Amino acid sequence: MTGILRRTLGRTLGRTLALTAAGLMVAGSASAQDKVKVKFGVLTTASQAAFYVGAKKGIFAKYGFDVEVLPLATGVQANQALAAGQVDWSGGGVESTVVAWATGLPFKAYSMYAKGGDSYGILVRKDANIASPKDLKGKKIAVPQGTAPAQGLNQVLKDAGLPANAVMRVNANYGNMGQMLISGAVDAMAGLEPFLTLTDEKMAGQGKILLRLGKYVQGGGLFLITDKWAAANPTKVADAVAALWEAQQWVRQHPKEAAPIEAEFLKVEPRIVEVSFGVLTYDPLIDDFTAKSLQTTADYLADEKLISAPIKLAPHLVELEKVTKQVRARHPELLK
Numbered sequence: 638m639t640g641i642l643r644r645t646l647g648r649t650l651g652r653t654l655a656l657t658a659a660g661l662m663v664a665g666s667a668s669a670q671d672k673v674k675v676k677f678g679v680l681t682t683a684s685q686a687a688f689y690v691g692a693k694k695g696i697f698a699k700y701g702f703d704v705e706v707l708p709l710a711t712g713v714q715a716n717q718a719l720a721a722g723q724v725d726w727s728g729g730g731v732e733s734t735v736v737a738w739a740t741g742l743p744f745k746a747y748s749m750y751a752k753g754g755d756s757y758g759i760l761v762r763k764d765a766n767i768a769s770p771k772d773l774k775g776k777k778i779a780v781p782q783g784t785a786p787a788q789g790l791n792q793v794l795k796d797a798g799l800p801a802n803a804v805m806r807v808n809a810n811y812g813n814m815g816q817m818l819i820s821g822a823v824d825a826m827a828g829l830e831p832f833l834t835l836t837d838e839k840m841a842g843q844g845k846i847l848l849r850l851g852k853y854v855q856g857g858g859l860f861l862i863t864d865k866w867a868a869a870n871p872t873k874v875a876d877a878v879a880a881l882w883e884a885q886q887w888v889r890q891h892p893k894e895a896a897p898i899e900a901e902f903l904k905v906e907p908r909i910v911e912v913s914f915g916v917l918t919y920d921p922l923i924d925d926f927t928a929k930s931l932q933t934t935a936d937y938l939a940d941e942k943l944i945s946a947p948i949k950l951a952p953h954l955v956e957l958e959k960v961t962k963q964v965r966a967r968h969p970e971l972l973k
Contacts, residue, residue, distance in 0.1 A: 672703040673873055675866075678724035679902070680709050682811075683831055683913030684751040684857045685728050686899040691884025693898050700880035701873065708902070711810065712858070719744045725866040726877065730858040732784050735935045738953045739944035743864045745956045748878050750885070751857030752927060753917035755849040756830045757786045759793070763843050765824035770797035770848070776824040777805045779814035783943045786827035788934060789850035818844065829856070830913040831905055849916070855930035857917060859957075875963045878921075882964060882971040885919035922961065922972070923954070 675697070679688045689706060691697050697704045707724055709715050712733025718724045720742045728750045729737065737744065761767040765776060770793050780787050791801055807823050814826040815836035825847070826836065837844050860881055867874050888895045892914050896907040903910065923931075931950050939947040965972070 678727035746859035753856040754851030757850040779809035792853040
């Protein structure tokens with residue numbers, strides 16, 4: 638090979654490599670630009686672990702989403718953020734979602750993000766002498782109004798033959814009720830994990846779980862997407878649900894690896910998250926118990942005057958059922 642030929646081939650190869658590299662850079666840039674930006678409001682509760690873990694593990698990115706996680710404290714705050722357009726996606730507990738439906742807020746449910754009524758429970762002070770639900774009579778109980786624990790507490794009292802006004806309810810939120818119980822301001826708290834376990838540990842043997850509430854209410858909640866985002870990205874709604882399903886599957890299959898990731902978000906020790914995982918199921922489907930619980934919750938909220946009138950849930954689940962069929966047909970493996 639002559640020197641001229643070698644130089645010519647070298648220049649040609651160099652140009653080819655440069656063009657290939659440039660092409661890859663453009664493709665990578667385009668790929669990043671093609672991802673749909675999403676503001677994802679995630680509650681600081683272990684039931685929403687699939688949201689945060691899915692974002693951290695790149696599962697939502699795999700389906701074409703550039704997700705920004707925004708921490709939220711309560712289902713009510715999630716409703717407000719969705720309605721105000723501050724977030725595009727979020728998750729709401731059964732109660733807060735029913736309230737949103739009753740008031741016509743501009744977002745819809747597309748999947749369950751978790752289930753598990755035993756994530757709720759009643760923790761009592763041992764010195765309050767509460768050995769059974771009947772002993773709750775006359776006691777002060779910290780409980781957030783209009784929530785699954787409040788609904789469950791009503792059912793516990795009913796089963797014990799006590800009227801709803803047999804106890805003194807002290808309105809609280811999940812974050813402050815533990816300190817109320819520790820200080821003795823209340824005799825019991827109706828709360829959820831991981832706050833139940835955290836409070837019990839801080840009480841150093843002076844508290845005990847009276848009972849879990851899975852017999853009465855459904856835990857977890859629903860994956861919510863704003864109508865505005867869904868209208869702007871109609872072909873991506875099913876992808877969003879598929880990404881959630883894969884994130885849920887990953888949590889189900891890798892709980893030991895998922896726990897420290899979620900613990901980072903919640904700012905607790907991984908073992909606390911593992912306790913929550915033990916009473917939660919990251920299952921996206923609405924089963925018979927969940928459907929019944931949704932309707933029971935709607936009736937309860939109407940009785941408590943927290944919504945103006947009872948509502949029928951079927952119209953509010955149309956999009957969820959439609960997308961569930963699509964994702965189930967495309968990705969049956971994600972339900973394993």
